[in-house]
Amino acid sequence: MKITKELISSIDNQAIYLVSITNENNFSVSFSNFGGYIHQVLIPYENNPELTEDVILGYEDPLGCITDRSFFNVITGRVCNRMKDAKFTLNNKKYKLNNNNGNNHLHGGSTGFNKRLWSIDSIDENKDEVIVSMSYLSSHLEEKYPGNLSCTTQYKFNSKNEFSICYSATTDEDTIVNITNHNYWNFHGHNDYYGKILNHSAQIFGNQVCEVESDLIPNGNLLNVANTKYDFLESNPISKELIDQGGIDINYVVNNEKEMKPVARVWSNLTGMGVQYSSDQPGLQFYTGGNMHPEYQGKNQRTYGKNYGLCMETQFFPDAINQDNFESPILKVGETYTSNTIIKFSNNN
Numbered sequence: 001m002k003i004t005k006e007l008i009s010s011i012d013n014q015a016i017y018l019v020s021i022t023n024e025n026n027f028s029v030s031f032s033n034f035g036g037y038i039h040q041v042l043i044p045y046e047n048n049p050e051l052t053e054d055v056i057l058g059y060e061d062p063l064g065c066i067t068d069r070s071f072f073n074v075i076t077g078r079v080c081n082r083m084k085d086a087k088f089t090l091n092n093k094k095y096k097l098n099n100n101n102g103n104n105h106l107h108g109g110s111t112g113f114n115k116r117l118w119s120i121d122s123i124d125e126n127k128d129e130v131i132v133s134m135s136y137l138s139s140h141l142e143e144k145y146p147g148n149l150s151c152t153t154q155y156k157f158n159s160k161n162e163f164s165i166c167y168s169a170t171t172d173e174d175t176i177v178n179i180t181n182h183n184y185w186n187f188h189g190h191n192d193y194y195g196k197i198l199n200h201s202a203q204i205f206g207n208q209v210c211e212v213e214s215d216l217i218p219n220g221n222l223l224n225v226a227n228t229k230y231d232f233l234e235s236n237p238i239s240k241e242l243i244d245q246g247g248i249d250i251n252y253v254v255n256n257e258k259e260m261k262p263v264a265r266v267w268s269n270l271t272g273m274g275v276q277y278s279s280d281q282p283g284l285q286f287y288t289g290g291n292m293h294p295e296y297q298g299k300n301q302r303t304y305g306k307n308y309g310l311c312m313e314t315q316f317f318p319d320a321i322n323q324d325n326f327e328s329p330i331l332k333v334g335e336t337y338t339s340n341t342i343i344k345f346s347n348n349n
Helices: 062-066 240-244
Strands: 002-011 014-022 028-032 038-045 048-054 087-090 093-096 119-125 129-138 149-158 162-171 200-204 208-212 218-224 249-253 261-268 274-279 283-287 311-315 337-346
Touching (some): 002 119, 014 038, 014 129, 028 149, 200 283, 261 283, 261 311, 311 337
Antiparallel strands (some): 002 014, 014 028, 038 048, 149 162, 162 337, 208 218, 249 283, 261 274, 274 337
16 A cells, blocks of 8 residues: 655644555545545556546645535535524524525535544554544534534545545534535546546435425435436436436435445446445435536546536435434434445446
């Protein structure tokens, strides 16, 4: 395993690093401790291992994540996804959070975990795996959440081409937590096959989704995906018809057992490159980029736009604190929140 740690800037005398890890199969990941931004994921072609594609959207300069407004490839929290009217009740006390999505709260608020500098506490290497541990203390009433929340994120990369994201947190006051990663994937890469996410295929191992209202927030009902555009139980292409119908931005019910298991996979039909997601979280938000901005200046002199990336976000269900029948995101004093996801890269789909 090859590891580099490069100082790229600083904020308030705190260092921003870019860490890059390459395994013996020539798969590699690069990420920053600013918001946990994942800058680059390189997958080699099966028939030409020296030739790679960068399969994640992002900015030419990794510091572009500082001004990013679309949550490109970052840690989102304390509570990811949308919260109705930016409010909740906990222990009979009402809390009103910052609203940054109309009247609603999105991905942790105006300055969520994606805009925080995480401390790189350790980089541990053994023969087959590198583990980078980062921490952040979210102070009491940050974005108006209760409790001092001590958070740890581990990025792990191994010789099996598996990139794991592991979150944990403890609190000194009862609070709510739901942390995820917001990678924008495009497995066509940035070279000859570059384009929108058409010609991708996906499979999602969930037969229900959370029914949503017009603001994309669940109303508490669960819908069977049979005979709907949400049915990806068998692998299906991301078609022009699907995109023209508005695409998908919805939470799937994928794991009721709280055990690590495969929940989804997606790949390019042009490059053969893709991922399989395994997770211990109950939900998976699948998003086909329909709300992306018309134009982003991306990597390799490419210009991204609407439907140029797709996201798979493992998490508790959206707005779970306000839905009695959803698994609760409440973290009590003395408990530990955990969330674990394994993203296995491949080039032979």
